[in-house]
Amino acid sequence: MIGKSELIINGDGSVFHLHMRPEALADTVLLVGDPERSDWIARYFDRIESSSANREFRSHTGTLGGVRLTVVSTGIGCDNIDIVMNELDALANVDFATRTVKPPAQRRSLRIVRLGTCGALREEIRLGDLVMSAVSGGIDGLLNFYAGGDAVCDRAIEEAFVRQTGWGERWARPYFVHNDPSLIELFGDVAIAGLTLSAPGFYAPQGRVVRLPLACADYLERIRRFEYEGLRAANFEMESSAIAGLGALAGHRTLTVCTVIAQRVASDSRPDYAGFVRRLVETALAKLTGGE
Numbered sequence: 001m002i003g004k005s006e007l008i009i010n011g012d013g014s015v016f017h018l019h020m021r022p023e024a025l026a027d028t029v030l031l032v033g034d035p036e037r038s039d040w041i042a043r044y045f046d047r048i049e050s051s052s053a054n055r056e057f058r059s060h061t062g063t064l065g066g067v068r069l070t071v072v073s074t075g076i077g078c079d080n081i082d083i084v085m086n087e088l089d090a091l092a093n094v095d096f097a098t099r100t101v102k103p104p105a106q107r108r109s110l111r112i113v114r115l116g117t118c119g120a121l122r123e124e125i126r127l128g129d130l131v132m133s134a135v136s137g138g139i140d141g142l143l144n145f146y147a148g149g150d151a152v153c154d155r156a157i158e159e160a161f162v163r164q165t166g167w168g169e170r171w172a173r174p175y176f177v178h179n180d181p182s183l184i185e186l187f188g189d190v191a192i193a194g195l196t197l198s199a200p201g202f203y204a205p206q207g208r209v210v211r212l213p214l215a216c217a218d219y220l221e222r223i224r225r226f227e228y229e230g231l232r233a234a235n236f237e238m239e240s241s242a243i244a245g246l247g248a249l250a251g252h253r254t255l256t257v258c259t260v261i262a263q264r265v266a267s268d269s270r271p272d273y274a275g276f277v278r279r280l281v282e283t284a285l286a287k288l289t290g291g292e
Helices: 035-042 078-093 155-165 181-186 219-225 240-250 274-289
Strands: 028-032 047-054 057-064 067-073 111-120 130-138 175-178 192-198 231-237 253-263
Touching (some): 035 274, 111 240, 111 274, 130 155, 130 240, 155 175, 155 219, 175 240, 181 253, 231 253
Parallel strands (some): 111 253, 192 231
Antiparallel strands (some): 057 067, 130 175
């Protein structure tokens, strides 16, 4: 039995942070950072059957083109993803009445796609391009707190990355997880595939300097020079690694697809990126519902 302090269930039968009940969860889940974006995506649905909101976590479940979908806002960062992924898995695979894990025959494998924004690390990737995370690399450290990393992480990429970048011994140990091949194939004709690095912050962990200097002055260049069997860093964001890692550990299929709003090589950005996000969302909805 899972203890009451380990999985907190609210008085209405909903999970602690997301405030969702198990029956409200669809098999296909869209994750977005901004709560307002969750509401905006839900307006595309033909029908909304349930909604919930708590703090930065805003969720809607409905149907589009006959496909049942759930959209959840996560806020920013892998720490929030730790909450969201664990609670989504609990909704799918824990019997809330008995507080026990469901038997294998009753467990669900969710299709989880994050739709977000990112900064490009390669010259040829332009503002507005879509980038999908064939491999998600975490420099956030989250997955290192969970057992089973050897089964889901690509240690060869990890060793090459640490060696080639001269990774600092005081920084979190990086980890690398391959995302779901079927989802990569689904988005293959609309998004650039590459290595996405998820950072534990927006500024120094992504090589940005405003007033405070970096501990490693050529940090960004070291990451941009990394190459392993044709795999290079394509973009920076802040959630993909935790989604891929926790998803792989729990048996879910994951992918992150981002639109580029900052070009780090050219030192350019697009703060008014609403049109980019609209294209990303409409493309993803069409792919996931067969409405291409």
